[in-house]
Structure formats: structure tokens, C-alpha cells
Amino acid sequence: MEFFNLIKPEIALDALPTIFTGLLITLLITIICGILSLTLGVLVAFGRKSKSRTLRLSLGAYVQVFRSTPFLLQLVYIYFVLPFFGIEIPPLPAGILALTLHYTAYLCEVYRGAIEAVPKGQTDAAKALGMRNRVLMVRVILPQAIRTIIPALCNYMVSLLKDTSLLSVVTVQEMMFRGQIYAAETYDYFTIYTMVFLLYFAVGFPGVKLVDYLENRMKKGYASRSVVTSSEETLTARGEKR
Amino acid sequence: MIKIDNLCKSFGRDEVLKDICLSIDKGQVLGIIGPSGSGKSTLLRCINNLEFPTSGTVRINGKLAYRDETGKAFSETEISATRSKVGMVFQHFNLFPHMTVMQNVYAGPKHVLGLSEKEFREEAIALLESVGLAEKRDQFPEQLSGGQQQRVGIARALAMKPDVMLFDEVTSALDPELVGEVLGVLRKLSEAGMTMLIVTHEMGFVRQVADRVIFMDEGRIVEENSPAEFFDNPQNERTKSFLASVLSHTD
Numbered sequence: 001m002e003f004f005n006l007i008k009p010e011i012a013l014d015a016l017p018t019i020f021t022g023l024l025i026t027l028l029i030t031i032i033c034g035i036l037s038l039t040l041g042v043l044v045a046f047g048r049k050s051k052s053r054t055l056r057l058s059l060g061a062y063v064q065v066f067r068s069t070p071f072l073l074q075l076v077y078i079y080f081v082l083p084f085f086g087i088e089i090p091p092l093p094a095g096i097l098a099l100t101l102h103y104t105a106y107l108c109e110v111y112r113g114a115i116e117a118v119p120k121g122q123t124d125a126a127k128a129l130g131m132r133n134r135v136l137m138v139r140v141i142l143p144q145a146i147r148t149i150i151p152a153l154c155n156y157m158v159s160l161l162k163d164t165s166l167l168s169v170v171t172v173q174e175m176m177f178r179g180q181i182y183a184a185e186t187y188d189y190f191t192i193y194t195m196v197f198l199l200y201f202a203v204g205f206p207g208v209k210l211v212d213y214l215e216n217r218m219k220k221g222y223a224s225r226s227v228v229t230s231s232e233e234t235l236t237a238r239g240e241k242r
Numbered sequence: 243m244i245k246i247d248n249l250c251k252s253f254g255r256d257e258v259l260k261d262i263c264l265s266i267d268k269g270q271v272l273g274i275i276g277p278s279g280s281g282k283s284t285l286l287r288c289i290n291n292l293e294f295p296t297s298g299t300v301r302i303n304g305k306l307a308y309r310d311e312t313g314k315a316f317s318e319t320e321i322s323a324t325r326s327k328v329g330m331v332f333q334h335f336n337l338f339p340h341m342t343v344m345q346n347v348y349a350g351p352k353h354v355l356g357l358s359e360k361e362f363r364e365e366a367i368a369l370l371e372s373v374g375l376a377e378k379r380d381q382f383p384e385q386l387s388g389g390q391q392q393r394v395g396i397a398r399a400l401a402m403k404p405d406v407m408l409f410d411e412v413t414s415a416l417d418p419e420l421v422g423e424v425l426g427v428l429r430k431l432s433e434a435g436m437t438m439l440i441v442t443h444e445m446g447f448v449r450q451v452a453d454r455v456i457f458m459d460e461g462r463i464v465e466e467n468s469p470a471e472f473f474d475n476p477q478n479e480r481t482k483s484f485l486a487s488v489l490s491h492t493d
Contacts, residue, residue, distance in 0.1 A: 121336035124292055125395075129350040129402060130326025132318055139353050143340045222340050223382040 011191045015182050019192070022175030023199050029092075029174060030161045033099040037160075038153065040100065041107030048112065066105035072166055074098050079170040095167035103160055110152045114145035151214040158207040162200065175199065243268045243437050244289065244406060249298035251284055258284045260461040262298070266406070266439065271432045273452035273469065274441045277484060280458040282441040286408045289439070290328040291321055302328065303405065326354050329399030333411040335391040337383040343370065343394050344379040350402040362401070369397040373427050389420030396427055406437040413444060445488060449473050457481045 047059045066074065075098040082089065089097065118141050126136035168177035179196040183189045244266045251259040259281045266272050274282045287293040289300055291308040294315065300307045307324045309315050316324075337346050347366045351357040359366075370376040373393035375386075383391050392412055399407060409428065413421040425447050432438055432451050442448060448455055448469060455472040457465040457480075465478045476482045 119336075121332060121334055122338065125330075125332065125336035125338070125398075126349075127292060127322075128290055128325060128328070128330035129398070130322045130354040131350075132322050135353050139349070140338055221382070221384050223385050 006190050007194060008188060008191050011186055011188050012195055015179075015186075015192055015195065018178050018182060019175060019195055019199065022173065022178035023203070025172075026161070026164050026174040026176075027203070029096060029099070029164045029167065029172070030157070033096055033103060033164075034157050034160055036096075036100045037103035037107050040104040041111055044104055044108035045111035045115075048108065062101075063105045063108060066102055067109070071098070071102050071163060072169065074102055075166060075170060091167070091170045091172045094170055095164075095172045099160065099163065099167070102163075103156060106156060107153065110149060110156065111145075114148040114152070115141055117148060118144045147218045151211055151218055154207065154211045154214060158204055158211065161204060161207065165200075243270070243303065244439075245301040245304075246285075246289070247299050247301075249285075249288060249300065250296045251281075251288060251293060252296045258461050259288070259295070262461075262463060264456070264463065266437060268405075268437055269435045270454065271436075271438045271440065271452045273448035273455040274439060274458060275443070275445070275448060275455065275484075276458035276464075281461040282458050283410050285458070286330070286410050286439060286441055289406075289408060290325050290330055292330075322354070326350065326402050327405045329402060329404035329407040331392070331395045331399055331407065331409050331412045333414050335383070335388070335395045335415075337391055337394055337398070339383050342380050342382055343375060343386070346383070346394055346398045347401050349398060354402065366397075366401065369400055370394075372400075372430070373397045374423075387420060388416045389423045392416065392420075392424045393427055396424075396431075400431075406439070407431065409438065409440045409442070411441050411443070413442065443488070445473070445485075457484065459484070 044059055044063065047055055048063070050056055075095065078089065078098050079091065079094045122140050122144065123136060126140045131139070164172075164174055165176035167174055168180060171177065175196055179192050183192040186192070244264075246262055246264045249259055249262040249264075250257070262281075262285060264285075274285065276282050284293055288295050289302075291300075294308065297313065299309070299311065302324060308321055315321070338349060341349065344366060347369055348359055348362060351362045351366075352359065367376055367379070370379055373396055375390060375393055375397070378386060378390060378394075383394065386394065395412070396407075412428075413424050416424065421444070425444065428438070428440065428447075429451055440448065440452065450469075452469050455467060455469050456463050457472070457476075457478070459480050465472065465476065465481045467477075472481075473485065476485055
């Protein structure tokens with residue numbers, strides 16, 4: 001009970017509007033960067049298989065650089081160093097740019113890894129039937145790769161949500177930053193950071209549970225159909241059986 | 243039907259096929275045997291361009307397949323079209339795990355020929371009946387035994403109405419008691435007049451079903467003969483020692 005005595009309800013209540021706005025901004029950044037990096041990741045993954053050597057090499061270099069350096073450094077570099085080259089980006093766009101670049105580098109590897117993990121025999125069998133490359137990718141490879149991709153992507157989305165807190169370093173007004181400011185003003189670190197803690201947990205935990213659920217579901221095999229692989233024809237096939 | 247001239251294939255410095263010449267007539271069943279690493283599978287894979295030869299030509303129905311005389315590859319469309327007439331069945335089945343048995347059989351007609359499931363439905367069921375699996379049509383490959391999966395593999399290949407079928411050690415990954423059901427399907431196919439190239443270690447089966455046998459060793463065709471001659475009166479020393487060691491195992 002000691003613990004709860006340390007929380008000051010009036011301060012918590014007073015801080016709630018600003019912290020809550022912070023949470024909305026956190027979620028907004030997560031959604032924007034999520035959509036951007038999920039899409040760009042696909043483009044980069046295919047770009048790395050392109051016939052153009054220049055494109056392949058430069059995308060490869062980009063991925064390696066962003067995977068090999070700390071995100072915090074990438075962020076401050078974009079915000080504090082780019083202005084020396086005449087590129088000044090306000091905090092929020094700079095944060096979104098940094099997160100998107102960082103996560104695109106990881107997500108394209110998720111896509112690539114999942115596609116490469118589909119056994120080569122599948123490609124052989126599809127080609128032997130006479131399928132063209134595009135068809136075999138859409139009908140044979142992707143439906144199998146997606147089982148690895150979906151849980152991994154969800155996992156990265158949870159990471160992304162948490163990593164938005166680092167944007168506080170460049171004064172983006174997300175939840176962490178607002179918490180810091182408020183805590184510094186009131187000196188009540190305990191109440192504020194506990195609040196922030198609980199709010200991150202409240203949005204992060206369902207995400208983590210979703211990842212666990214999807215991973216288990218994907219492990220089960222194709223016979224117990226998962227949502228992502230079920231296609232129109234199975235549904236009709238099942239309908240006929242009934 | 244199929245004519246192979248001076249076919250060579252290297253993986254890096256490793257010469258897997260050395261100057262292979264071979265021709266198969268329509269309706270013929272060719273048994274291909276030899277020790278592992280002798281190039282049997284690579285030879286089959288060159289016939290449907292899953293491997294492209296380093297040099298040499300493959301002709302199917304009298305026409306150059308996959309590449310012209312200079313070695314320049316044909317377009318993807320042409321290669322795919324030729325492949326669709328060459329059925330292949332694999333050692334590890336390679337069924338599409340995300341599709342039901344029925345959808346596996348549909349895969350070729352639907353995604354290569356553009357037929358609808360409705361148009362092909364009766365044929366697909368007939369094919370599955372011919373391999374004895376019609377009642378399994380709504381199951382997934384993972385729910386089937388190895389022998390059943392391999393029979394689906396055969397039905398899937400037959401769905402494209404191929405001119406020739408390539409069988410790449412189709413019983414090697416099966417439990418011994420499941421080998422018979424797959425060989426039974428192959429036998430039926432040969433009786434129906436299908437042109438077949440069968441890479442296998444099932445000597446007894448080759449002897450009964452094949453019209454001709456070739457023995458490969460270190461990338462060359464070492465001996466070629468009728469099954470009776472081949473097994474009873476092998477000429478080459480390498481063939482003799484291989485048959486001696488293999489047959490002593492099976493007895």
C-alpha cells in the first residue's frame with residue numbers, strides 16, 4: 001500500500017490531459033511510421049532483387065548502415081547534423097523520417113528473409129507446372145511467406161510504438177516528452193512516470209499478446225486454417241462439403 | 243519425343259553432366275539408374291530447364307526447347323509453355339502446403355492455363371480418382387501420408403496433360419510400405435502409354451516397367467540397354483559392381 005500512497009491523485013489528474021494528448025501523438029506517429037515503413041519495406045525488398053546493380057548496391061548499403069548504427073544516433077544526426085548541409089527539418093517530421101528509415105531497413109529484411117525461407121522445392125514445382133515468375137510469386141511463395149511475415153511485422157510494430165519515446169530527445173511532443181516536462185515542473189517523478197509507464201503498457205501489452213497469438217496460430221499448420229491464408233476457393237470448397 | 247545432344251552441365255568447376263546424348267520415343271519408359279551424384283537428377287532437371295545446361299541442346303517434339311543453337315535462352319513465356327508440357331514429380335513431393343489436395347491439382351490448369359475451377363472440376367476429380375485419392379480432396383498435404391502426398395504430386399503434374407513425365411526418385415523419401423502404392427500409379431501410367439523418364443533405385447520396378455535402361459556414373463551414360471540385358475548381362479565393369487552391391491542389399 002506504500003506504493004499507492006506515493007501517487008498523488010491531484011497531480012495525476014492535472015497531468016492527465018497533457019499526457020493523454022501525448023499518447024495520441026505517440027499513437028499517431030506509430031501509425032504513420034508503421035504504414036510508411038511497411039510499404040517502403042516491400043519496395044526496398046524488391047528493389048534489392050532488381051536487375052540494376054546500382055539500385056541493388058545502394059539499397060543494400062542503406063539497409064546495412066541503418067541496421068548497424070543506433071537509432072538514437074540516426075535521429076540526432078537527422079535533426080542536429082543535417083542543418084549543417086542546409087537541410088533543416090522540424091522535430092516531428094525529423095522524428096517520423098528517422099523512424100521510417102530505421103524500420104524500413106528492418107522490415108525489408110523481414111520480407112526478404114520470409115521469401116527466401118520458402119523451400120526451393122516450391123519454386124521448382126511451380127515452374128515445372130509452367131507457372132511464370134510473377135504468378136509463382138503471388139500464388140505459391142507469398143501465401144507461404146506471409147505466415148512468417150505477419151507475426152514478425154506485428155512484433156516490429158510494438159517495437160516501433162516503444163521507440164517513438166526516443167523522439168523526446170528532439171523535442172517531439174509525444175507522451176514521453178510531455179511526461180518529462182511535467183515531471184520536471186512538478187518534481188513528482190513518481191506519479192508522472194508511473195502514469196506514463198502504465199499507459200505505454202496499456203497499449204503495448206495487447207500488441208505483445210497479439211504477436212504471441214499469431215505465432216501460435218501460424219505454427220499450427222495449414223489444416224487449421226488461419227485467417228491470413230484462407231482464400232475464397234477454400235471457403236467455397238468448405239461450403240460445398242456442408 | 244525428346245532428343246538430347248551433347249548436353250553438358252557444370253556447377254562452377256564441378257562437371258555434373260558430360261556430353262550426354264539421349265533420345266526417348268513417344269510412349270517409351272526410360273529407367274535411369276546410377277549411384278548418387280552421378281548426374282541423374284540434374285539430367286532430368288535440364289529437360290524442363292530447372293537447371294540450364296552449360297552447353298548442348300534439348301529438343302522436345304522436334305523443336306529446340308529453352309534455348310537456341312547459340313545457347314541464347316528463349317523468353318520466359320516460351321520456356322514456361324514448354325515446361326507446362328513436361329510433367330515432373332519430385333523426391334520430396336513439393337506439394338503446395340497452403341492449398342488443399344484439390345487446389346494442388348487445380349494449380350496448373352488455373353494459374354498457367356487460366357481455366358476456372360468449375361471448368362476443370364470434373365477432370366480434377368477424375369485425376370484424383372485415378373490415383374485413389376478423390377475422398378481426400380479437401381484435405382491439406384500435411385494431413386496425408388508420404389505415399390498419398392506423392393500420388394497427389396503425380397495428379398498435379400498430370401493435370402497439365404503433359405507429353406512426358408519426369409520422375410525424380412519419387413519413392414526415395416517414402417517409408418518402405420508406402421512405396422508400392424506410388425509405383426502402382428507409375429505402372430498404370432506406363433500401361434496407358436505415357437512417355438516417362440524414371441530416376442529410381444527400385445531395380446525390380448525398372449526391370450518390369452522400363453523399355454530401356456541407362457546407367458549413369460560421374461556425369462556420363464555408361465551403359466544403355468533393354469532391362470533384361472541390362473540386369474542379366476551388364477557389360478560395363480562399373481555397372482556390374484553397382485548392380486552387385488545394390489541387388490545384394492535388396493535380397
